[in-house]
Amino acid sequence: MKEIYFDNASTTVVSPAAAELVRKVMEEDYGNPSSMHQKGVEAEKYVKEARSRIAKTLRAKEGEIFFTSGGSESDNWALIGGAMANRRAGTKILTSAIEHPAVSEPLKFLAGEGFQVRAVPVDRHGRLDLDALRAELTEDTALLSFMYVNNEVGAVLPIREIGKMKNELAPRALFHVDAIQAYGKYRICPGELGIDFLSVSGHKIHGPKGSGFLYKSEKARILPLIYGGGQQNGLRSGTENVPGIAGLGLACEEAYTDFEEKIGRIRRLKSLLVEGVGSLPEAAVHGMPDEEGAPHIVNAAFMGVGAEVLLHSLEERGIYISAGSACSTHKRAGSPTLGAMGVPRAEMESSVRFSFSELNSEEEVRETLACLAELLPRLRRYRRK
């Protein structure tokens, strides 16, 4: 059975060149960058090269890139390390109501440590309430954390406006951006946007799992989360994951190669799917319309069909998607994003996410639409009574 992988916001296949590079470093250039001998020097070259490749994509300095174990570590480090370092500015932290748990959970921790965390609401389409943000943005704000692209519905937050507003109203605050779903989909120049910290994960952009980085503006102060041998300027100790870093660096460079063309292609897939879903009965697409939302994420509800049932039905046909909210018989956690957007419960339970990469084709979208048209009436016949 041919496989159609529409779950690229969960993870992506590693690019062949990155995979080959990872293998080469693992098997041949396996030195520890801290070693004084030749093997160490060789390994260090890979780290430097990756750092330089990544810095270029952000128009940042090499010294502003710190390698981590992935998106969650980058988020945790920026929030906890940033808030701790900037305590003098105040104790208020502002964030959005639709953040990923890798941001909202460490913020819960900080709330327990005496910080006041305020979540700025969004509207039905995931648009941030900038007036509410302006009202909350006081001088005693220590930290702002806003995601660039929402992982569930692909809503895009107005990072540039937030940055401006911050500079105007709370210049001492640090600004963290979770760009895990945005990096590789948008050209991001943190220096221009007033961003202090930017989190990126490798495996969302055809890099290896367990790789990622945090951009830290050279002006921003941060405390380490991980202490030890003093690697990466003493800010992130631990022997560098050289194979992962090398693979990540290459994947980052590839992500911004033929960039406009690739994003145009992904966006066409999205339009095609959105249009197709729109013509199906009892279906709704969540998030921002057209160009306003991210190019690769479509969140749709098919009323009367449980998200997991649809997921497994498509899986039987080799089509892989993701269910908006994990559901179980006894406890339904529900999706934090859809909840914050005010999507009704029943619609939430029927919501699934399709997410694309440049490896997908229009043919695959058409095939998926045909499957949906065939499956949905049958699945709708069986409802709980």
Add this chain to the structure above:
Amino acid sequence: MYNTFLIKYGEIGIKGDNRHLFEDALAKRIRTVLAHIGGEFTVRKTRGRIYVSCAGDWNYEETVTQLGHVFGVVGICPVMIYERRDPEQLKRDMLDYVSKEHPGCRSTFKVKARRVDKTFPLTSMETAAALGEVILQNFPEMKVDVHEPELLFDVEIREEVYIYSKIIPGPGGMPIGTAGRAMLLLSGGIDSPVAGWMTAKRGVTLDAVYFHAPPYTSERAKQKVVDLAAQLAKYTGPIRLHVVNFTDIQLHIYDECPHEELTIIMRRYMMRIAEHFAREEGDLGLITGESIGQVASQTMQSLYVTDAAASMPVYRPLIGFDKNDIVEISRKIGTYETSILPYEDCCTIFVARHPVTKPILPVIERSEAKLKDSIEGLLKTAIETAELLIAK
């Protein structure tokens, strides 16, 4: 240190002429479970006892855990073995044992001696008295209590001297393979693995059947059941697990029968399919995790109707158990953590909001009649397409 365990097996010791069969099954099962871990083990049966001697690269904790998985084992006693010489040497060995095993002890104690080899100069009684005395002299904090001692020192004088004082409880029951086979209806829940375990504990070899309904149940739910079977297999040996695709039967019942009867009718067809595989495996009964009144399908009326679908005995070892009793056993046998993973059929589509709680057999049979011709074909397909997995 220890290198021998005395295995106590109580109940099977009294099985008359069949005794050796039970003992052989027990020794065989012990050898099997120990083959899975590092070390060289010798299992000896002598005069109504089983000894396990350990050599090579063995680990105490690991060995005790494995022995604790053998049904029929009532207690596991780590034994210290001393060379047999004269009574004076025996006294020194006794003191060595107490100081090593119970350092700083202030308990009450009793010495129980057994002279198996009658060439030893002291009788059993004399030996016990002599050893008790020498302990009192050397450990003034310890006191004798012959009625309810906190510590009981067992001393056996054989070709060598065996001393033990600790009994680690085993699961009890009867060795696997001494009581025929039965088919367990295994779901991903808490109850059915416990029901299987309790039946297997009486020596019954387990087969199992699991019904899944893709796309209404997930691959993970199936994996969960495979994992549960594998956990049970630590006690029972490999389990033949039949995985039956039940979707089409379920949809057909949904289409034709009253919604509030879905569950009960579904369960009746599960019994029929389970029985098919049970006959194929040579099983003597079905096992379910039902307990009276737990859910709508487990009222006395529902059990009556479900039971009527089976023509072989249905064993329900949990019938009188409360949920918390079942949970307690499932924790003890290591199935609880897997059972509570949230991959159970996410779909409540097939569970009516108000299911019948007092079904009446003729009424249910009349509903089933509506399934008539097509159900036979669906049952046949479900049986033919079932997948056989070996959980171990």
